[in-house]
Amino acid sequence: MRFAQIIVGPAGSGKSTYCSLMQQYAMDCKRNVQVVNLDPAAEHFTYNPLTDIRDLIHLDDAMEDEELHYGPNGGLIFCLEFLIENQEWLKEQLCGGENELMVGEPDDDYILFDMPGQIELFTHLKMGRQLVELLESWNFRTCVVFCLDSQFMVDGAKFISGTMAALSVMANMEQPHINVLTKVDLLSSDARKQLEMYLEPDAHSLMGELTIGTGFGEKYAKLTQAIGALIEDFSLVRFFPLDSQDEESVGDLLLQIDSILQYGEDADVNVKDFDEPEEGDQD
Numbered sequence: 001m002r003f004a005q006i007i008v009g010p011a012g013s014g015k016s017t018y019c020s021l022m023q024q025y026a027m028d029c030k031r032n033v034q035v036v037n038l039d040p041a042a043e044h045f046t047y048n049p050l051t052d053i054r055d056l057i058h059l060d061d062a063m064e065d066e067e068l069h070y071g072p073n074g075g076l077i078f079c080l081e082f083l084i085e086n087q088e089w090l091k092e093q094l095c096g097g098e099n100e101l102m103v104g105e106p107d108d109d110y111i112l113f114d115m116p117g118q119i120e121l122f123t124h125l126k127m128g129r130q131l132v133e134l135l136e137s138w139n140f141r142t143c144v145v146f147c148l149d150s151q152f153m154v155d156g157a158k159f160i161s162g163t164m165a166a167l168s169v170m171a172n173m174e175q176p177h178i179n180v181l182t183k184v185d186l187l188s189s190d191a192r193k194q195l196e197m198y199l200e201p202d203a204h205s206l207m208g209e210l211t212i213g214t215g216f217g218e219k220y221a222k223l224t225q226a227i228g229a230l231i232e233d234f235s236l237v238r239f240f241p242l243d244s245q246d247e248e249s250v251g252d253l254l255l256q257i258d259s260i261l262q263y264g265e266d267a268d269v270n271v272k273d274f275d276e277p278e279e280g281d282q283d
């Protein structure tokens with residue numbers, strides 16, 4: 001089994017920084033975690049990628065092409081379609097065995113995929129899903145990590161809209177999923193306290209805040225209440241705050257994701273000698 005985190009989230013939400021941070025943390029713990037850049041428009045990141053989509057196609061290729069004439073957004077979608085069509089290239093990079101950054105057994109591979117900030121790739125287009133299916137066929141177990149800037153999550157209305165974005169990704173990708181609030185180190189101590197409330201959201205406090213003074217809240221109070229109750233009753237969406245300055249916070253998050261991926265648990269399962277699970281039974 002190999003392990004993959006698919007790092008998604010709106011533009012500038014901190015995906016590439018998250019990848020560097022996780023890789024660095026893992027390295028400090030003597031773990032080999034690699035990063036693959038799948039953002040064809042990436043200009044700058046601080047990790048050394050295992051593989052880079054820009055070796056296959058660059059956003060400029062799609063924008064400057066005489067026939068295609070894409071703008072930046074359409075161009076990006078095109079690049080990801082191109083990647084899926086040229087999946088053999090990616091397969092060679094990940095499974096070819098000639099990549100000098102791949103050390104140890106392919107069985108222990110743990111790879112972070114740094115994705116572009118075009119959220120529609122994961123909310124309703126099919127490329128995100130297709131990528132995950134490809135990875136599964138190459139023996140990866142995957143988890144989607146949805147990054148959201150915590151600075152936008154300090155009032156009720158923004159919480160609802162951030163939550164809906166996370167839900168769209170969850171519904172479209174149908175994968176094990178974790179939501180991460182990034183840039184917590186930038187919040188004031190008041191804002192941090194405010195954030196606490198949204199980590200274990202309850203509909204009443206959300207409503208209390210939303211109905212006061214905002215046009216949307218007053219007009220659609222019932223809708224907001226229904227959404228709030230839905231989120232609360234089904235524990236649909238939860239957020240994990242990430243403070244990049246705090247090693248413990250990074251370590252806790254990695255631990256959570258490891259557990260979602262069941263990383264390192266296979267050995268225990270073998271020892272316990274469970275009955276063979278029924279076909280299609282994931283748990």
Ligand SMILES: Nc1nc2c(ncn2[C@@H]2O[C@H](COP(=O)(O)OP(=O)(O)OP(=O)(O)O)[C@@H](O)[C@H]2O)c(=O)[nH]1
Pocket residue numbers: 009010011012013014015016017018039115116117118182183184185186242243244
């Ligand atoms: N202080 C602080 N800054 C952060 C953090 N995460 C990201 N940033 C900053 O936020 C900006 C955007 O971060 P990126 O990691 O490039 O975000 P991204 O989601 O990869 O952006 P795109 O790939 O353009 O969608 C950069 O200036 C980062 O330095 C964080 O945890 N703390």
Ligand SMILES: [Mg+2]
Pocket residue numbers: 015016017039042114115
């Ligand atoms: Mg990035």
